[in-house]
Amino acid sequence: xxxxxxxxxxxxxxxxxxxxxxxxxxxxxxxxxxxxxxxxxxxxxxxxxxxxxxxxxxxxxxxxxxxxxxxxxxxxxxxxxxxxxxx
Numbered sequence: 001x002x003x004x005x006x007x008x009x010x011x012x013x014x015x016x017x018x019x020x021x022x023x024x025x026x027x028x029x030x031x032x033x034x035x036x037x038x039x040x041x042x043x044x045x046x047x048x049x050x051x052x053x054x055x056x057x058x059x060x061x062x063x064x065x066x067x068x069x070x071x072x073x074x075x076x077x078x079x080x081x082x083x084x085x086x087x
Contacts, residue, residue: 001025004069005062007085008054014069016078022070026055035059037066058086 005012010028022037026047033045033052040056047055059066065083072078 002080004080005058005083005085007058007087008051010051010055012055012058012083014073014080016073016075018070018073022067024066024070026051037063037070054086061086 001013001015003011003013004024010026013025013027015025021043023034023043024037026033026035028047028051031045031047031051033047034043035041035055036043037059040059042052062083065081069080069083072080
């Protein structure tokens with residue numbers, strides 16, 4: 001699962017040929033969550049509120065890039081792009 005971004009201890013990854021809805025995976029310490037790209041909400045798993053707020057702010061800034069990566073991930077040999085971290 002390629003890492004596409006890392007900020008403030010949060011690691012963002014995507015799977016190739018993953019299921020709908022478009023989403024990414026986030027982990028922070030022992031917490032794991034699948035996050036919907038369109039809404040920034042948790043689909044599955046859990047995340048501390050502070051971490052989730054940071055992730056949601058990052059999603060709003062990079063939603064277009066996330067969707068481009070999602071679409072790329074549906075290809076046979078995806079080449080995911082790194083996305084700038086939250087600063």
